[in-house]
Amino acid sequence: MNIWTKQYPEEIPASITYENTGLQDYLIRAAEQVPDKEAVEFLGRSWTYEKLYEEASAFAGALQNLGVEKGTRVAVMLANTPQSVVGYYGILLAGGIVVQTNPLSVERELEHQLVDSGAEVILCLDLVYPKVSAVKERTSLKHIIVTSISDSLPFPKNCIYPFIQKRKNGISVKITPSSTLHRYKELLQQKKTYEPQPLDPAADLALLQYTGGTTGPAKGVMLTHRNLVANTTQCMRWMYKIDHGNEVLLCALPFFHVYGMTVGMNFSIMDQSKMVILPKFDPEEVLKTIEKQKVTIFPGAPTMYIGLIHQPSVTKYDLSSIRVCISGSAPLPLEVQQRFEELTGGKLNEGYGLTEASPVTHFNLMWGKRPQGSIGLPWPDTEVRILSQETGLEAGPGEVGELLIRGPQVMQGYWKQPEETAIALQDGWLYTGDMGYMDEEGYFYIVDRKKDMIIAGGFNIYPREIEEVLYEHPDVKEAAAVGIPDPYRGETVKVFLVVQDGKELTEETLDTFCRERLAAYKIPRQYEFRTELPKTMVGKILRRALQEEEKQKER
Known part of the structure; x- marks a missing residue:
């Protein structure tokens, strides 16, 4: 028995028996068992489980008619809409592999993911169709399916929406x-x-989820049906006090993010509960929705909860229906947790995960001890080691090292990248690149990120990606992107630059340049021009030194 399982309440088992089935089977089951139950609510229109499955199966049939077979990659580039759910489960019913694509992606990012995945079909929002059309000829795309938010709106909103x-x-x-x-x-x-396709849940991929890389372009994380079923099941068992089948989940976290996909969409379907979908996060709209729909579970990122507690009208709304809030993607400030719990009377707890683990591996107890600053305890069947960077051996309690994880939710590897896979996965252990420690009771803490990743508003941003864009500008000599503290986003991007001799650059010029090449959430918010940047003996720019300088300014 691991030390952390001793902290589990009796309702949470140390090990779980997982169903050997495909993720789409949970939608089929819900349609059979609770056909008339409300599955989705979207801006005034509802879908029962029977209707949701009917549309997903019709989409699956259409995909197969277009040539989709077992293993065909189908991209989804949508904001949160009922089409996101129908598309996702329809692809799985058809035997395809979902390729989640952020609708905020610019053409170069989109092209890389489509080329790398070999996606043959894409379901996209009409607003991003011009981007998809622009890159189509350089990809393997054979079919583009276009939808609009108005496709899921009730009358007369569906008629008015195009004009708005x-x-x-x-x-x-x-x-x-x-x-x-x-x-x-x-x-x-x-x-x-x-036509249902044969399936081996442990071997067949359900999802290619792209994550940025510190040493190159975004990598496709290969997640099987077993990976996703296991992580969703772990989530279900962890929240043992909820009213299974009768919860109302607010899905404002994007489904194209693996966190929103698992703890929002897949959880709702497996639990046969109701998901209330919002296409974007707007604090006032969220507050209205919680009161009107009597939301009970609200997965989110710290920036969402920060936005809500600072909304001037927050005390005007009845938020007492909230029972559980699952915070992830970035560290949760203690004062935010406390204030949100005061406003709602519910629980707001922090966990930890990464795309490569479907994504959740740790979480604080919803109804138990919550040490300040801890990411909580490993989930059932999740093994964790802290590897000392000094000795290469397993670290003892309180000793900082790299977090290693092994469990049924851990990915199969990176799509078409055996070398990267060999680095990340060794003897079944996932090397997370995050530095942390375990205390004597089995609670874990993250202290640093080995990979210089920046997390802004819950989005993962990789410095090298920003730097490579900046290096494309002919007047940039050197560039380094780092994350600096931001009271709202958690972190934001600051860039340090050295300009080519005899050249001049302005923040405005660089901002315009970056906006044409990077998604909005990756654009640097601050620039600092220097004559030189700190470097190692071999000439590698020291991002850490720059971050330390910024920390000193805060003190």
Whole structure:
């Protein structure tokens, strides 16, 4: 028995028996067992489980009619909408592999993911169709399926929305269907029957989830049906006091992020509960939704909870329905946790995970001891080691080292990257690159990130990706991107630059340059020009030294 399982309440087992089934089978089961139960609510329109499965199966049939077979990669580039759920489960029903793509991605990022994954079909929002169309010929895409938020709105909102969209975004996308370009609604209306595909849950991939790399382009994390079923099941068992089947989950975390996908969408389907979907996070809209829909579970990132507690109108709303909030993606400040619990009367707890682990590996007890600053205890069946960087041996309690994880939720590897896989996975252990320690009771703490990753507003940002864009500017000689503290986003990006001799650059010029090449959340918020940057003896720029300088300024 591991030391941390001694802290488990009797309701949480140290080990779980996982169903040997595909993730899509939970939607089929819900449609059979609770067909008339409300599954999804979206801006005034509802779907029962029967209706949700009906649309997912129609989408699966349409995909197979377009040539999707077992193992075909199908990309999804959507904001949170019912189409996200239908598309995701429809792809799995058809035997395909989902490739989640952030709709904020710029063309270069999108092209890399589509080329690397070999995706043959993409389901995208009309707002991003121009980007998809621009890169199509340089990818393996054979079909583009376009949908609009209005496709899931009730009457008359669905009629009004296109005009509002054009006024707000200045965009009005016209789709002329062809043999390779399709309207989502029209495909569903065909009501094609899908042919179930043979499945080995432990071996067959359900998802390619792209994560940035510190040493190169984004990598596709290979997650099997077993990985995702296991992590969702672990989540279910951890929240042992919830009213299974009768919860109302607020899904404001993006489904294209593995965290929102697992603890929001997949959890809701497995639990046969109701998900209330919001296409974006707007504090006032979230508060209204919690009160109106009587939300009981609200997974989020610290920036969301910060935004809510600082919303001037927060005390006007009845938030007492909230029972459980699962915080991830970034460290949760203690004062935020305390204030949110005061406002709601519910529990707000912090956990830890990473894309390579589906993603959750640790969490604080929802109804038990919560040591300040701890990421909590490892989940059932999750083995954890702290590897000392000095000795290469397992560290003792209180000793800092690299966090290693082994469990049923750990990925199979990186798509088409055996060398990267061999570095990250050794003897079944996932080397996280995060530095931390375990106390004498088995609670874990993260103290630093070995990989210089920046986490801003819950989004993972990799310095090298920003630096490579900056180096494309002919007047940039040297560049280093680091994360600096930000009261709202947790961290934000600051860039240190050395300009080519005889050249001049301004923040405005660089901001424009970056906005054309990076997703909005990756754009540097601060620039500092220098004559030189700190370096090692071999000329490697020391990001850590720059971060230390910034910390000194805060003191």
